[in-house]
Amino acid sequence: xxxxxxxxxxxxxxxxxxxxxxESGLVQRxxxxxxxxxxxxxxxESARRVLKQEGHKLRGIAGSYGHHxxxxxxxxxxxxxxxxxxxxxxxxxxELAHAAEEVGRRSGAxxxxxxxxxxxxxxxxxxxxxxxxxxxxxxRKRGASLRPKVQSASGGALRVLAMDDDPTTLRLxxxxxxxIGGFDAVIVTSAREALETMRAREFDVVISDxxxxxxxxxxxxxxxxxxxxxxxxxxxxxxxxxxxxxxxWHGGFAGPVEWLRKPFMPSSLVQDIARVVESHxxxxxxxxxxxxxALT
Numbered sequence: 001x002x003x004x005x006x007x008x009x010x011x012x013x014x015x016x017x018x019x020x021x022x023e024s025g026l027v028q029r030x031x032x033x034x035x036x037x038x039x040x041x042x043x044x045e046s047a048r049r050v051l052k053q054e055g056h057k058l059r060g061i062a063g064s065y066g067h068h069x070x071x072x073x074x075x076x077x078x079x080x081x082x083x084x085x086x087x088x089x090x091x092x093x094x095e096l097a098h099a100a101e102e103v104g105r106r107s108g109a110x111x112x113x114x115x116x117x118x119x120x121x122x123x124x125x126x127x128x129x130x131x132x133x134x135x136x137x138x139x140r141k142r143g144a145s146l147r148p149k150v151q152s153a154s155g156g157a158l159r160v161l162a163m164d165d166d167p168t169t170l171r172l173x174x175x176x177x178x179x180i181g182g183f184d185a186v187i188v189t190s191a192r193e194a195l196e197t198m199r200a201r202e203f204d205v206v207i208s209d210x211x212x213x214x215x216x217x218x219x220x221x222x223x224x225x226x227x228x229x230x231x232x233x234x235x236x237x238x239x240x241x242x243x244x245x246x247x248x249w250h251g252g253f254a255g256p257v258e259w260l261r262k263p264f265m266p267s268s269l270v271q272d273i274a275r276v277v278e279s280h281x282x283x284x285x286x287x288x289x290x291x292x293x294a295l296t
Contacts, residue, residue: 014175022061022168023107026070029058030093030100033077037093040081051081056211057166058100059241060262067103070096071241078246147182148274152204157184158277162207163194164239172266173207181270191220195227202230205277210240210247218249225254235280237273239264256280 032054040047055078062070073096080086152159160183162173170187177185186203188194191212198206206224210217217238225232232255240247241262258276260269 020107024104025168026100027104029054030097034093034097037089053211150274150278159203160185161203163188164209176266180266191215198227205235207237210238235276
């Protein structure tokens, strides 16, 4: 039990440090939004895209750690920035920046207190699943593992490609996919890098952030489908804090596409990935078994 306790504590410490970094990053994102709001109010129309992209990412990070007031404020900021003239944009951006600074201050204080304690705590909303995942391979007494039983089409662990441009989100994805899910995961920082990776090898599922700097999730999906037969049918998961309607994506996807919302619980994302792979395999099998119409 001693080794298991040490693994769990080390795992919780990693999650605590990741939480602190992500919450500290909210401050910088909120400041970027305030600066973009000032630019837009000054007549710089290019700031609208910054407000949409950064607001979208702030919503995802804040929601992942239960800061729903920041999520709501960022969503309202995106909506206000989409109209002309944007009503009360500067006031809301300032309030968002102030609220994010308060979250960052509290996070830093909590992290310092945890380091001074002999039993560091992980965020309450993540603790149950992560404590289980940190305890190592399951024994019969502890029950089933969080790692899904579904295997890759080629045997072994599921092959997962994931992309995001936010450093702290990338760390959370790496921890979720590799440590918790046990997947054969490749994690990249741009859509173009993901496409290059897909040219080199096949995957069982591909996860795309909705708003990458070089292209959005829909543009990526369209480009990915041109890479060959396996890429035409691989399930693509769009991971986003926004809905398709909020992003203005009204259908038109080629091939299988799933939509998963941020924030996500690590253990839930692992199970969702397994579910997506299994459901699309079942759909392909059923389609292959359908009799073809006789030629006349």
